Amino acid sequence: MDGFPKVVWWYISWRRYKTTVDEFMRELSDTGKFKTDAVVGVHYGGMGVAADIARRDYVPLLRVQSHYVESSAGIECKAVEPEFSGGRVEGRRVLIVDNSIRTGNTLELAKLLLQELGALEVRTVVLLQRRRREQVVHPPDYVLFDQRGLVKRLFW
Numbered sequence: 001m002d003g004f005p006k007v008v009w010w011y012i013s014w015r016r017y018k019t020t021v022d023e024f025m026r027e028l029s030d031t032g033k034f035k036t037d038a039v040v041g042v043h044y045g046g047m048g049v050a051a052d053i054a055r056r057d058y059v060p061l062l063r064v065q066s067h068y069v070e071s072s073a074g075i076e077c078k079a080v081e082p083e084f085s086g087g088r089v090e091g092r093r094v095l096i097v098d099n100s101i102r103t104g105n106t107l108e109l110a111k112l113l114l115q116e117l118g119a120l121e122v123r124t125v126v127l128l129q130r131r132r133r134e135q136v137v138h139p140p141d142y143v144l145f146d147q148r149g150l151v152k153r154l155f156w
Contacts, residue, residue: 104138
């Protein structure tokens, strides 16, 4: 598949995944740190996690499509486009979800897009971060798991 990011395989039990998502959302919304009005998943990998997060708080689930190109630096996201009407995020607090992060470019482009569409506040979360935080050009607001030999929970 040309132009598509390499698949990363790792194992985590369903129970640990569900517990982590529940704890994250409890920490985020139930404590008042960020009340999510809508969840936007990055198509392909982010949609499953986004659906689980949206379902927990009964908020709308939306999707952005990412477009990748190959460059000397590897495969990079060059654009994202909404797969919903812009009014769906206007005046809302939106949480963008992706499954993993390398540079953070996809999340940054999605964040800028949602701000242009009128989102009140935008935060980002990834399921898995494969690099140290300082190596990511556009770090997410939150990371659920970090893979550096050990998989562990991180909420920044």
